[in-house]
Amino acid sequence: MKTILVTGANGQLGMEIQNIASDVKKFNFIFTDIPTLDITNEIELSAFFEKNKIDYIVNCAAYTAVDKAEENEKLCTQINNNAVKNLVEFSKEYKIKFITISTDYVFNGKYYIPYTEESETSPNSVYGNSKRNGEIVALSYENSIIIRTSWLYSHYGNNFVKTMLELSKKHSEIKVIFDQIGTPTYAADLAEAIIEIIRFSEDVEFKSGIYNYSNEGVTSWYDFAKAIFRITKTNCKVKPIETKDYPTLAERPHYSILNKSKIKNTFNLFIPHWEDSLSECIKNHKK
Numbered sequence: 285m286k287t288i289l290v291t292g293a294n295g296q297l298g299m300e301i302q303n304i305a306s307d308v309k310k311f312n313f314i315f316t317d318i319p320t321l322d323i324t325n326e327i328e329l330s331a332f333f334e335k336n337k338i339d340y341i342v343n344c345a346a347y348t349a350v351d352k353a354e355e356n357e358k359l360c361t362q363i364n365n366n367a368v369k370n371l372v373e374f375s376k377e378y379k380i381k382f383i384t385i386s387t388d389y390v391f392n393g394k395y396y397i398p399y400t401e402e403s404e405t406s407p408n409s410v411y412g413n414s415k416r417n418g419e420i421v422a423l424s425y426e427n428s429i430i431i432r433t434s435w436l437y438s439h440y441g442n443n444f445v446k447t448m449l450e451l452s453k454k455h456s457e458i459k460v461i462f463d464q465i466g467t468p469t470y471a472a473d474l475a476e477a478i479i480e481i482i483r484f485s486e487d488v489e490f491k492s493g494i495y496n497y498s499n500e501g502v503t504s505w506y507d508f509a510k511a512i513f514r515i516t517k518t519n520c521k522v523k524p525i526e527t528k529d530y531p532t533l534a535e536r537p538h539y540s541i542l543n544k545s546k547i548k549n550t551f552n553l554f555i556p557h558w559e560d561s562l563s564e565c566i567k568n569h570k571k
């Protein structure tokens with residue numbers, strides 16, 4: 285039976301893979317996070333790969349604090365770039381198929397047509413830059429898949445959905461940016477897609493390269509907040525504001541719609557609409 289190592293497994297995406305792993309009888313999983321396998325530590329990694337026979341790595345580990353990254357470039361680079369290099373080196377040595385996750389922040393968001401995998405990258409933040417450099421490192425290995433995603437949320441970890449629901453407990457009205465357009469991604473859907481990609485690799489072929497993945501549809505943070513309150517029947521007003529009225533340390537892409545034709549056509553994936561997935565996440569959260 286093939287073994288999948290999931291790094292950063294206590295994060296949003298890692299937890300969603302853990303959630304479905306028991307239903308995926310075809311594979312054996314090893315879930316690790318900083319206390320069990322720090323991917324910046326080459327000595328730990330060396331001992332781990334000597335001891336465990338791994339067929340696939342799904343790298344969910346990352347430095348994801350986008351604003352803090354502006355003042356913490358060294359650590360951000362260490363995790364999102366140098367550590368990816370470590371994993372790629374061990375993947376080459378042990379002939380492991382490598383899957384890692386990237387972001388819409390590799391784009392500057394000044395474009396207005398959905399980004400394909402070939403669109404020119406131009407990150408405008410430390411985080412985006414570190415993720416782009418991680419992509420370049422992964423692309424140096426012929427057995428790498430890079431999945432770019434956007435606006436990730438789940439009922440684990442810190443994310444926009446949980447922040448909105450927390451804020452609504454303290455405020456009757458909140459202000460949310462309307463001039464940043466993108467697509468939310470339910471981490472549970474992405475987790476399913478990753479397992480499908482590995483199944484496909486086993487049954488057909490490992491198709492290296494970059495792939496975009498988010499839910500279907502398009503929205504703004506303002507409309508996303510409205511949908512969260514509509515679905516949860518939360519009585520909280522949402523006031524639309526401009527990006528300039530909510531300054532952040534890191535610049536965000538104004539436009540970050542990902543074209544998902546490649547991932548859908550290659551792996552024959554069905555991707556749910558973001559509002560359906562949001563309802564699903566909220567339903568699961570209540571359980």
Ligand SMILES: NC(=O)c1ccc[n+]([C@@H]2O[C@H](COP(=O)([O-])OP(=O)(O)OC[C@H]3O[C@@H](n4cnc5c(N)ncnc54)[C@H](OP(=O)(O)O)[C@@H]3O)[C@@H](O)[C@H]2O)c1
Nearest residue numbers: 292294295296297318322323345346348385387433435436
């Ligand atoms: N969140 C988003 O909106 C978003 C959007 C687009 C793309 N992405 C990408 O999607 C992927 C998954 O994101 P996510 O939201 O699931 O991230 P997350 O919740 O922040 O999880 C990342 C996990 O990696 C762990 N980690 C950090 N440094 C590590 C190290 N040196 N060794 C091992 N584990 C380490 C973290 O531990 P600690 O928490 O203890 O640091 C955390 O458990 C990432 O590649 C991210 O860049 C995320």
